[in-house]
Amino acid sequence: MAAIRIHDLCKSYGDAKVLRSINLNIDDGEFAVLVGPSGCGKSTLLRLIAGLEEISSGEIRIGERVINGLAPKDRDVAMVFQSYALYPHMTVRENMSFSLKLRGMSKDRINAAVQAAAEKLEIQALLERKPRALSGGQRQRVAMGRAMVREPKAFLFDEPLSNLDARLREQMRYEIRKLQRDLGTTSIYVTHDQIEAMTMADRIVAMHEGIAQQIGTPAELYDNPANLFVAGFIGSPAMNFVDATLVHERLAPGNASQSFVMAGRERLGTVDRPRALRDDGRVTVGIRPERIALRAPSSGLAAQIDLLEPTGLGTILHLRLAGQRLKVFTTERPAAGLKEAVGIAVESRDLLLFDPDTGVRMR
């Protein structure tokens, strides 16, 4: 077990820059999740840590050791692949003991280690089977077991749940997290699924276009996204973005001026005046769908219902407000039907302002 420190890491293939200046400190025993859309560089970062690709510049440390030039076999990290990558010609037992055998460990100790891991994962009955005779979930467990028996400094997970169906994914999510807590092994987990990231991570690294956009706890990323990308990527249904303008008015003579967020002619709410402000006053306003309250048509902002999507837990209402689309999530059964008018209200603290061109949060 060890901390992982990544300093100013860059990776390019020819002229294509895949990772730009990544800085990341993962503490001993922490579960970090790299999340982002495909092509954002998250898998590449994991493969660089594993040593399966060479870094272009920067430094990676596991514990006190710089591992930049080390071969994968000398890094003492274990990886769980999306394809599980179980050796098809070996039984489950042989798969799990492969790394220990390479280390020259004695047969008795190997058997004990495999037995212990198998018990923990409840796969004792599968030990003599070949991988092709296992279901997806069982293969997943064996892949975990193969990583566990080694007691490595860190676990690396490369989208390990992508090939499972939704129900099994939910279960394995829980099991992986619980296992990692029990073992206390530093882990880096790559996924494109923000729900996996939110539910499993101690800390999330949101990645986009080779840049770590924001690093923080799930709650930090959810409540305080640093930019439009993070705001839009984290959370389901996704955050609403409304084109708006900031207008400053002095309500009464002698009072301090107040800033209003205007979408068309509708006043969405008052906000604290951001420190950095554009000359034209344009902003993109982010509002989480579940932070919008429904009112009677006569009160609040007037909107029209375009579509209703019941999810069981609640309903997603697609609204039209001042010519812009808006999603609202409510756990109450909406009273209004399709094409009917509805009033909405937003608390001022739920209005997040972003620069419409750079996407950076305006505070």
Place this chain on the structure above:
Amino acid sequence: MEQHGKWYWALHYFLLAAFVIFALFPLFWLLKVSVTPNDLLYGEGVRPWPSRSTADHYASVIAHSQFPLFFRNSVIVATTTAVFSTLLAAAAGYGFSRFQFRGKYWIVGLMLVTQMFPLVMIIAPIFSLLKPLGLTNSLTGLVIVYTAFNLPFASFLMQSFFDAIPKDLEEAAMLDGASRFAAFRRIVVPLTLPGLAATVGFVFTAAWSELLFALMLNSSSAASTFPVGLLAFVSKFSVDFGQMMAAGVLALLPVCIFFVFIQRHLVQGLTAGAVKG
């Protein structure tokens, strides 16, 4: 599975049977002529089986001809060629499959080009290359030439087998503590056995039955292979069909035995990729 009527299956098996008969009939005729006594050869020419059969041809081929020598030469040449070609092709195929390197495109292209020309065109240059090296009239010369000619195709064959093995497996092995070579030996090679068997089989048969180079490069009977030896049964005025066919049957045996051994792997190898397990 779709449901088909019995006529569908009747036609199905009829066509299969027709094909098998068409393919195997010459072999049957080979066997038939090899056991036909010389005096019946023309008299009973079209009978499916002679009224008397004999093993005389076999006896005289084994005891009174140079065929055992040719046979031994062929075994040496074909086996050595198969081993060398497969080892080299495995190395080349692995390289093409797994590594990006400068000039890869051109090397593959040139290897393809070598397959484009009829062999007859290059017999003379090959002969004049091997002659001063003392490699004509030698089995070594044949092995070198056969290996060179089989290598491009064998490499492409091996590459396709390596391509079918996910990179993840090797990477997993390397993270498990194996060097690249150890990952190759312990993970890739066992999974490529069908491919290796297919390649060995392909090269062995090609070398076993090659006539052109064997005839042109080696004139001494000490270094002749059996296809050349078969020609010895053709004399100026007659062809000794009985002995020739008996020798032919004997020459078929090692190939048959060989294929019985690798058959299981071969079928697996040739259908790999078509159906992913």
